[in-house]
Amino acid sequence: MSNEAPLRTGDDRVRAIVREIMSGTAVISVLAVVLALAIGGVLIAATDDHVRAAAPHLFTDPGGLLAAAWDAVAGAYGALFQGAVFNPNRDGLVLQLKPITETLTFATPLIAAGLGVALAFRVGLFNIGGQGQMLVAAACAGWVGFTLHLPFGVHLALALLAGLAGGALWGGLVGLLKARTGAHEVIVTIMLNYVAFYLLSYLLRTPLLQAPGSSNPKSPPIADTAALPPLLGPQFNLTLGLVLVVAATIFTWWLLDRSALGFRFKAVGINPDAARVAGIDVKRVYVATMLIAGALVGLAGVTQVLGPARAGFTSGIDAGIGFDAITVALLGRSRPWGVLAAGTLFGAFKAGGYLMQAAEAVPIDIVLVVQSLIVLFIAAPPLVRGVFRLPDPSVGTARQDPASPVPEKVSAL
Structure with missing residues (x-):
C-alpha cells in the first residue's frame, strides 16, 4: 500500500500537467486553426466541380465521391503549401x-x-x-x-x-x-x-x-x-x-x-x-x-x-x-x-492563396473564410473545447487575464 500512494500521486501530477496543457490558450489557438482548415476543406470540396459531379452517385459509388473530395482538398491545400513554403515543381x-x-x-x-x-x-x-x-x-x-x-x-x-x-x-x-x-x-x-x-x-x-x-x-x-x-x-x-x-x-x-x-x-x-x-x-x-x-x-x-x-x-x-x-x-x-x-x-495564407486559386481554381475567398473562422473559434474557446473534448480550465476568478485576446470591457460592447 505504501508503494502505491506515491505512484498514484505521480499519476495525478501527470494528469494535472496534461490537463493544464490541453486547456491552455496556446493549444486552443492551434486547434482553432486546425478546425478552421477542416471546415475550409469541406467548403473546397463542396465548390469543386468534380465533387458535385460525383455527388448524385453517393449511394451507388460512395468511394468515388470521397476520392473526388479528397483530391479537391489535397490539391488545394497542397497548392497552398507550395505557394507559401516550398514548391518542388520549380527549377532550381x-x-x-x-x-x-x-x-x-x-x-x-x-x-x-x-x-x-x-x-x-x-x-x-x-x-x-x-x-x-x-x-x-x-x-x-x-x-x-x-x-x-x-x-x-x-x-x-x-x-x-x-x-x-x-x-x-x-x-x-x-x-x-x-x-x-x-x-x-x-x-x-x-x-x-x-x-x-x-x-x-x-x-x-x-x-x-x-x-x-x-x-x-x-x-x-x-x-x-x-x-x-x-x-x-x-x-x-x-x-x-x-x-x-x-x-x-x-x-x-x-x-x-x-x-x-x-x-x-x-x-x-x-x-x-x-x-x-x-x-x-x-x-x-x-x-x-x-x-x-x-x-x-x-x-x-x-x-x-x-x-x-x-x-x-x-x-x-x-x-x-x-x-x-x-x-x-x-x-x-x-x-x-x-x-x-x-x-x-x-502571411502564408496570403502567399499561398494566389497559387491555390491559379492552380486549383479554388476561390481565394476560401482563405478569407478560413481566417474568419479562426477568429470565430478564438473568440469561442468553449466551442473548440467541446469539439475536441478538451478539459475545461477551472474558473471562478473575476479578474481579467492580461493576456486575454479581447479586453473585458470590449467584450461587453
Whole structure:
C-alpha cells in the first residue's frame, strides 16, 4: 500500500500537467486553426466541380465521391503549401524556396501592426485604428523618402523615424483624447481611420504628395537611398523590414515582461481602478500605450512604402492590413511571440492563396473564410473545447487575464 500512494500521486501530477496543457490558450489557438482548415476543406470540396459531379452517385459509388473530395482538398491545400513554403515543381533551389520569402514578405507588416494591436489589448484598450496609423506613417515616411536627398544610411533612418513618429502621433492622439475627455478608443480610432484615409486621398492630389506631371493620385517613387534593401538579393521581395519587425517583437516582449513600464501596462490592463489606487497614473499609461502602439502599427506602413510600394503609393497602401492585424493579435493571444507566429501564418495564407486559386481554381475567398473562422473559434474557446473534448480550465476568478485576446470591457460592447 505504501508503494502505491506515491505512484498514484505521480499519476495525478501527470494528469494535472496534461490537463493544464490541453486547456491552455496556446493549444486552443492551434486547434482553432486546425478546425478552421477542416471546415475550409469541406467548403473546397463542396465548390469543386468534380465533387458535385460525383455527388448524385453517393449511394451507388460512395468511394468515388470521397476520392473526388479528397483530391479537391489535397490539391488545394497542397497548392497552398507550395505557394507559401516550398514548391518542388520549380527549377532550381532558389525558385523552390521563393514561396517562403513571399510568406515572410506578406507577414512583415502583419506582424508589426499586430504588435500594436496586441500591446493595446494588454492594457485593456481596443486599437482598431491600424488603418489610419498605417496611412499617416506611410505618408510621413514616403514624403521624406522622395523629397529629401541624403546619403543612404541617413536617408533610410530619417524616413523610418518619420514614419514611426507619424504612427505614434496618430495613435497618441487617441490615448490623449481618452485620458483627457474619456472618449472611447473604439469610436475615436474608427473616426480617425476615415480622417487619415480622406486626408491622404486629398494630399495625393496636391503637389505635396502627388508625383509631378501626373494626374493620378499617386506619389513619386521612393529614392534608392531611402528604400529598404533586399535581404536575399534582388530576385526576392523580402527586405530589411523583416529584421526591423523581429526587433520590434523583441522590444515589445521586453517592454511587457521585463520593464517597469510594462508592469504598469499590465497592472492597468488587469484592473485600472486598483492600479490607480496603487499610485499608477492610468491616464499617462493610456497615452504612452497608444503612442507606442501607434509607432508599432506605423512600422507596418513604413515597411510597405519603403519596400514593396517603393515605386509610389496610393491611399490604399494599407491593403486591409490594419484590420487584419486585429485577427493576428487575437490568434497570437496578445503575446509578442504569438503575434509573430500568427502573422507568419496569415502571411502564408496570403502567399499561398494566389497559387491555390491559379492552380486549383479554388476561390481565394476560401482563405478569407478560413481566417474568419479562426477568429470565430478564438473568440469561442468553449466551442473548440467541446469539439475536441478538451478539459475545461477551472474558473471562478473575476479578474481579467492580461493576456486575454479581447479586453473585458470590449467584450461587453
